[in-house]
Amino acid sequence: MKNYVIGLDYGSDSVRAVLIDTENGQELASDVCHYKRWGNKEYCNASINQFRQHPLDHIEGLESTIKAVVAAGKVDPSQIKSICIDTTGSSPIPVTADGTPLALTKGFEHNPNAMMVLWKDHTAINEANEINELSANWGGENFTKYEGGIYSSEWFWAKILHVAREDEAVKNAAHTWMEHCDLMTYLLIDDKDLKSFKRSRCAAGHKAMWHEDWNGLPPVEFLEKLDPYLATLRGNLYDETYTSDVVAGNLNQEWATRLGLTTDTIIAVGTFDAHSGAVGAKIDENTLVRVMGTSTCDILVSTKEIIGTKTVKGICGQVDGSVIPGYIGLEAGQSAFGDVLAWFKETLSWPLDNLVYTSNLLSDEQKVQLKAEVESNFIKTLTQQAEAIPLSESIPTALDWVNGRRTPDANQGLKSAISNISLGTKAPHLFKALINSICFGSKKIVDRFEEEGVRIDSVIGIGGVARKSPFIMQTLANVLNKPIKVAASDQAPALGAAIYAAVAAGIYPNVIEASKKMGSDFESEYFPESDKIEAYQELMDSYSDLAQFIESITK
Numbered sequence: 326m327k328n329y330v331i332g333l334d335y336g337s338d339s340v341r342a343v344l345i346d347t348e349n350g351q352e353l354a355s356d357v358c359h360y361k362r363w364g365n366k367e368y369c370n371a372s373i374n375q376f377r378q379h380p381l382d383h384i385e386g387l388e389s390t391i392k393a394v395v396a397a398g399k400v401d402p403s404q405i406k407s408i409c410i411d412t413t414g415s416s417p418i419p420v421t422a423d424g425t426p427l428a429l430t431k432g433f434e435h436n437p438n439a440m441m442v443l444w445k446d447h448t449a450i451n452e453a454n455e456i457n458e459l460s461a462n463w464g465g466e467n468f469t470k471y472e473g474g475i476y477s478s479e480w481f482w483a484k485i486l487h488v489a490r491e492d493e494a495v496k497n498a499a500h501t502w503m504e505h506c507d508l509m510t511y512l513l514i515d516d517k518d519l520k521s522f523k524r525s526r527c528a529a530g531h532k533a534m535w536h537e538d539w540n541g542l543p544p545v546e547f548l549e550k551l552d553p554y555l556a557t558l559r560g561n562l563y564d565e566t567y568t569s570d571v572v573a574g575n576l577n578q579e580w581a582t583r584l585g586l587t588t589d590t591i592i593a594v595g596t597f598d599a600h601s602g603a604v605g606a607k608i609d610e611n612t613l614v615r616v617m618g619t620s621t622c623d624i625l626v627s628t629k630e631i632i633g634t635k636t637v638k639g640i641c642g643q644v645d646g647s648v649i650p651g652y653i654g655l656e657a658g659q660s661a662f663g664d665v666l667a668w669f670k671e672t673l674s675w676p677l678d679n680l681v682y683t684s685n686l687l688s689d690e691q692k693v694q695l696k697a698e699v700e701s702n703f704i705k706t707l708t709q710q711a712e713a714i715p716l717s718e719s720i721p722t723a724l725d726w727v728n729g730r731r732t733p734d735a736n737q738g739l740k741s742a743i744s745n746i747s748l749g750t751k752a753p754h755l756f757k758a759l760i761n762s763i764c765f766g767s768k769k770i771v772d773r774f775e776e777e778g779v780r781i782d783s784v785i786g787i788g789g790v791a792r793k794s795p796f797i798m799q800t801l802a803n804v805l806n807k808p809i810k811v812a813a814s815d816q817a818p819a820l821g822a823a824i825y826a827a828v829a830a831g832i833y834p835n836v837i838e839a840s841k842k843m844g845s846d847f848e849s850e851y852f853p854e855s856d857k858i859e860a861y862q863e864l865m866d867s868y869s870d871l872a873q874f875i876e877s878i879t880k
């Protein structure tokens with residue numbers, strides 16, 4: 326009898342489920358659900374970088390996508406052996422003593438502080454600065470050392486501290502906080518003991534300063550110097566963490582009934598999207614897997630023997646087992662990648678939104694048609710025209726920091742800048758400059774890994790941009806001066822989660838064996854164009870100069 330597993334992947338805007346045949350990784354069915362409240366921009370305020378998501382968006386998405394794949398796959402529920410969930414991160418959410426997300430309790434239904442604080446929320450810049458200041462100067466261990474030496478406002482403790490200070494009611498009502506991947510896993514399992522619940526090693530190690538060297542989370546003595554609340558909270562968090570090849574529990578009766586599954590289905594420990602994406606794309610030693618979508622996550626694995634006690638400066642952490650159990654997983658990334666281009670598109674759309682689509686000269690039907698046509702041609706036409714501009718022509722220099730800099734050397738307070746604009750600069754020139762900027766930001770990350778002695782033998786691209794924009798991928802291959810393979814799977818993170826699920830269910834002995842059999846093949850490869858390398862190097866020098874200048878004048 327065949328065995329099947331489900332991978333559930335929570336992205337920034339939507340959640341997708343895939344039903345996978347464990348024998349060969351074949352996808353029998355997939356389904357996507359866009360978050361309703363998030364889509365209406367509820368509970369968010371981009372002007373202060375506040376991005377919150379209502380847990381109902383996640384719960385509704387879980388139910389609809391899993392039901393859809395179970396129905397479409399037409400397999401017997403008893404053959405669905407296990408489920409693993411990956412989510413964005415660090416995306417913490419406050420919960421009550423019985424593990425209920427606070428936003429689902431009376432009085433907190435519409436309070437953004439009671440909701441999930443999405444990874445790209447940067448309201449906690451001051452708190453991250455405080456953590457960095459204290460870590461460096463308190464006279465004890467620097468707990469940021471395995472997280473690149475700089476704690477980011479995108480991460481667990483900074484976000485919790487910010488919300489707790491801003492909202493007394495949430496602070497008092499929250500018994501504990503969970504990463505999104507842990508909460509969704511906890512929701513599904515039968516054992517509701519919060520204290521013994523198996524939290525994700527990946528989330529804890531990369532974002533919450535959990536490390537074996539100091540027996541888990543930073544100690545009370547350190548946390549109470551930040552805020553007594555964090556010291557108290559620590560008692561309601563966790564000591565141990567687990568990799569995603571481990572069973573978190575069995576599916577509980579309530580959710581088995583809701584999903585049309587049985588309580589024999591195993592739920593694996595949760596993880597982050599980028600890390601599971603790397604597994605879905607068959608990551609191997611010294612392979613850099615770049616998840617290129619709204620942001621980028623750059624994932625590498627290396628052996629404990631090679632990394633040893635060495636700490637890699639300015640990245641988002643090195644964690645034992647965060648990608649492949651038994652190996653050190655290293656993470657870096659850019660806070661905006663596709664989002665840089667999305668920002669430009671939105672900016673250019675102002676006259677359309679305010680003058681064209683509101684005009685009385687067009688009927689409602691014409692407006693809908695026009696909008697659809699513009700939408701399908703916008704990025705396509707800009708890309709074609711940007712691609713046609715020769716590198717010998719004057720191209721502006723831009724920085725990719727529209728959402729701050731995640732790595733190398735996190736500084737979420739940085740903002741973007743564009744220089745070298747003339748009367749001859751048109752939208753496609755700016756678009757080309759922005760594409761260059763996201764590729765140069767990528768090169769800074771690759772350079773940092775290599776400077777720190779982490780070898781990169783090959784590069785794999787996954788995610789929306791990797792599959793949809795050959796121009797960006799070619800530019801990136803030229804800028805990195807390395808070939809880049811693109812994974813064929815549209816759903817590499819969900820596939821990676823399915824691979825973890827298969828190992829947790831005992832179908833494969835380990836993640837490496839499972840990913841060899843179930844991981845995605847490659848659909849294309851981009852090679853550096855030797856005649857363009859030098860020109861890109863010159864443009865990269867201008868990027869570095871501008872970056873240095875902007876950083877020097879940023880307070």
Ligand SMILES: Nc1ncnc2c1ncn2[C@@H]1O[C@H](COP(=O)(O)OP(=O)(O)O)[C@@H](O)[C@H]1O
Nearest residue numbers: 336337338618619663664667788789790793794
């Ligand atoms: N053809 C394209 N060229 C450039 N950017 C694109 C293209 N298609 C999508 N994007 C960008 O990709 C991002 C979405 O990536 P995707 O991987 O689908 O989502 P997510 O990051 O939420 O998982 C958006 O920022 C969008 O602007």
Ligand SMILES: O=C(CO)[C@@H](O)[C@@H](O)COP(=O)(O)O
Nearest residue numbers: 336337413414597618619620
């Ligand atoms: O930072 C991480 C993982 O550590 C990601 O969850 C975050 O960049 C979000 O990724 P997406 O842009 O949704 O692919």
